Amino acid sequence: MPVIDYKCPNCGSGMVFDGRTGALTCQGCGRQDNIEGIPDPLEQVSAEDQRREYQCNSCGAAIMADAVTTATVCSFCGSAAVLGDRLTGELAPAKVLPFLISKEEAMVAFRKWCRNGLLTPDGFMTADRIKGITGVYVPFWLYELHNRVEVHGHATKVRTYTRGDYQYTETQHYAVYRKLRLNYVNLPIDASEKMNDELMDKLEPFPYERMKGFKSPYLAGYIADKYSYDEQALLPRAKEKIRSYIESSISSAVTGYTSVSFTDKQIDTTMKQADYCLIPVWMVKYDYNRSEYVFAMNGQTGKVVGKPPISKAKVAAWFAGVSGATFLSLKVISWMMGGGFL
Amino acid sequence: MRKQFALLAVLFLLAAYLTVPAGTAAAAETKKLIYDEAGLLSAEEYAELNEMANKYGAKRETDMIIITSNNPEDIDVVVMTQDFYDEMALGYDKPHGNAVILTLDMKNRDVYLAGFYKAEQYLDDGRLDQIRYKITPDLSNGDYKRAFEKYIKTAHKYMGIKPGVNPENPLFSLGFQLIAAVIVGGLVVGVMTFRTGGRVTVNRRTYEDASTSGIVDRQDQYLRTTTTKRKIERNTSSSSGGGRGGGGGITGGGHSHSGSRGKF
Numbered sequence: 023m024p025v026i027d028y029k030c031p032n033c034g035s036g037m038v039f040d041g042r043t044g045a046l047t048c049q050g051c052g053r054q055d056n057i058e059g060i061p062d063p064l065e066q067v068s069a070e071d072q073r074r075e076y077q078c079n080s081c082g083a084a085i086m087a088d089a090v091t092t093a094t095v096c097s098f099c100g101s102a103a104v105l106g107d108r109l110t111g112e113l114a115p116a117k118v119l120p121f122l123i124s125k126e127e128a129m130v131a132f133r134k135w136c137r138n139g140l141l142t143p144d145g146f147m148t149a150d151r152i153k154g155i156t157g158v159y160v161p162f163w164l165y166e167l168h169n170r171v172e173v174h175g176h177a178t179k180v181r182t183y184t185r186g187d188y189q190y191t192e193t194q195h196y197a198v199y200r201k202l203r204l205n206y207v208n209l210p211i212d213a214s215e216k217m218n219d220e221l222m223d224k225l226e227p228f229p230y231e232r233m234k235g236f237k238s239p240y241l242a243g244y245i246a247d248k249y250s251y252d253e254q255a256l257l258p259r260a261k262e263k264i265r266s267y268i269e270s271s272i273s274s275a276v277t278g279y280t281s282v283s284f285t286d287k288q289i290d291t292t293m294k295q296a297d298y299c300l301i302p303v304w305m306v307k308y309d310y311n312r313s314e315y316v317f318a319m320n321g322q323t324g325k326v327v328g329k330p331p332i333s334k335a336k337v338a339a340w341f342a343g344v345s346g347a348t349f350l351s352l353k354v355i356s357w358m359m360g361g362g363f364l
Numbered sequence: 365m366r367k368q369f370a371l372l373a374v375l376f377l378l379a380a381y382l383t384v385p386a387g388t389a390a391a392a393e394t395k396k397l398i399y400d401e402a403g404l405l406s407a408e409e410y411a412e413l414n415e416m417a418n419k420y421g422a423k424r425e426t427d428m429i430i431i432t433s434n435n436p437e438d439i440d441v442v443v444m445t446q447d448f449y450d451e452m453a454l455g456y457d458k459p460h461g462n463a464v465i466l467t468l469d470m471k472n473r474d475v476y477l478a479g480f481y482k483a484e485q486y487l488d489d490g491r492l493d494q495i496r497y498k499i500t501p502d503l504s505n506g507d508y509k510r511a512f513e514k515y516i517k518t519a520h521k522y523m524g525i526k527p528g529v530n531p532e533n534p535l536f537s538l539g540f541q542l543i544a545a546v547i548v549g550g551l552v553v554g555v556m557t558f559r560t561g562g563r564v565t566v567n568r569r570t571y572e573d574a575s576t577s578g579i580v581d582r583q584d585q586y587l588r589t590t591t592t593k594r595k596i597e598r599n600t601s602s603s604s605g606g607g608r609g610g611g612g613g614i615t616g617g618g619h620s621h622s623g624s625r626g627k628f
Contacts, residue, residue: 139560141556141557184596187595187596188593188594188595188596189595189596190592190593191591191593192590192591193589193590193591193592194586194588194589195587195588195589195590196584196585196586196587197583197585197587198582198583198584198585199581199582199583199585200581201579201580201581201582202577202579202580203576203577203578203580204577205572205577206571206572207573208571209571224561224562224563224564224565226565226566226570227565227570264571267567267568267571268568271572271577275579275582325562325565327561327562328561328562329560330560330561332557337557340549340556341549341550341552344549345546345548345549346545348545348548348549349541349542349544349545352535352541352545356533359526359529359536360526360528360529
């Protein structure tokens with residue numbers, strides 16, 4: 023039986039995960055079950071059951087799910103449905119960061135964020151056109167990458183002094199060598215094809231201390247996808263992401279010189295570990311001026327990212343205001359220096 | 365909405381400020397300010413320049429005078445200027461008053477600029493030199509009208525700037541101020557637009573495991589020292605010497621003036 027649903031043992035209503043209390047909560051009678059305390063129904067799923075069509079256990083309707091969906095909500099009766107066979111074996115997540123921000127709080131936070139935009143059009147700021155808000159567990163790989171870095175370079179110290187009628191410039195040349203060990207842990211790379219990488223990168227950081235061992239009831243009532251790319255496929259992206267960190271670590275390791283140029287850099291990266299984790303994201307779809315805008319909110323910290331529409335009028339007004347103020351202050355400065363106001 | 369109105373108001377003021385020409389008080393009567401004895405200008409050019417000199421001079425309360433001469437008696441250009449001022453009793457505010465004079469000696473191809481009273485104060489030797497450098501190329505090319513226009517405009521501009529300040533400071537130029545304002549505005553708006561989508565708030569320390577990361581080995585090996593020396597230029601000679609002729613003086617009638625003399 024690949025479809026798992028969560029029925030309240032008291033009243034039989036559907037139960038969903040509530041981020042506030044951290045418990046599986048009954049929508050009917052309010053019963054709350056501690057997820058860490060109850061057995062995970064996922065463990066009872068038999069592996070040989072490989073049907074590709076899923077039926078809702080509550081109403082019997084076919085569950086609309088695309089190839090990567092691991093958790094969804096039945097579109098007919100609204101019951102939470104977790105597709106068990108997509109969460110076991112190779113596809114079993116190691117950890118999950120549960121939602122902390124509820125749907126209502128997410129709406130409030132998003133509206134507040136809309137009002138803060140200095141360049142967003144007035145019509146957008148009222149935030150009354152939210153088309154849909156969906157809680158999604160996005161698959162991420164958390165990498166542990168160990169780097170051995172060796173660099174050779176040429177550095178100089180420059181000193182100038184005056185003796186008599188001459189100015190002397192004394193340059194001391196050094197050969198520098200540094201060997202660094204740089205270990206990065208829990209470096210997140212989003213593994214979902216559907217999600218915009220740039221958007222997901224901006225959602226960081228995630229509070230890892232609230233990370234839990236994976237249990238399927240955390241997904242109840244939310245959408246979840248399985249990973250589209252495995253840890254090997256995303257390793258180049260992870261390396262690219264740490265590249266700038268490594269560069270800045272190298273330059274901060276060589277200090278006290280006037281100039282440093284590196285002749286040779288050797289970076290040897292090994293992947294120690296990659297954990298498959300589910301990260302909570304509220305996806306907000308917003309209609310404005312016949313186009314759709316997508317925003318993402320960190321389900322733990324409430325940080326909102328995404329490109330809002332830009333009001334040309336506001337851009338022009340800010341440009342005119344800033345330029346005008348600069349112009350006037352330059353005029354005043356030149357007037358004070360005796361340049362005359364005209 | 366109110367914010368936008370305020371911005372519009374600022375814009376409007378700015379536009380008004382830029383379009384309305386400063387000081388519309390026109391001179392009541394047109395004085396003869398150009399004495400073109402060498403006949404370098406056509407009748408139209410003469411009328412145009414004379415009017416221009418009247419207009420700009422009135423704003424600075426200074427007569428802007430141009431004298432050209434074929435100099436048959438071969439008088440020195442400085443003496444010629446001084447005598448002319450004394451004889452004609454030039455001056456905007458009174459006879460022997462505020463005046464700036466440009467004299468061209470066509471025989472010796474000498475040019476002399478002199479500032480009297482207010483113009484002596486505002487157009488000191490240094491500033492007259494700056495005006496002379498500006499117009500000399502046009503004079504050499506025989507483009508007298510252009511040179512005279514430049515002279516009138518530059519003298520007008522410099523007299524609007526407090527004495528003792530370099531009048532060619534880029535801060536005083538309208539073009540520089542406008543360009544700087546546009547660049548600052550563009551930068552601010554650009555940064556604002558760039559930041560609308562949210563920023564990356566993690567850095568290299570976020571994911572670094574501080575307990576196991578760090579410098580394992582380091583070597584800093586001294587190789588050699590190179591030294592270069594440069595002679596220090598000392599400005600002992602009195603302020604910019606080259607190409608400067610004459611300077612100011614006192615006329616036979618006892619009027620002190622600033623001056624700048626050169627060839628063209």
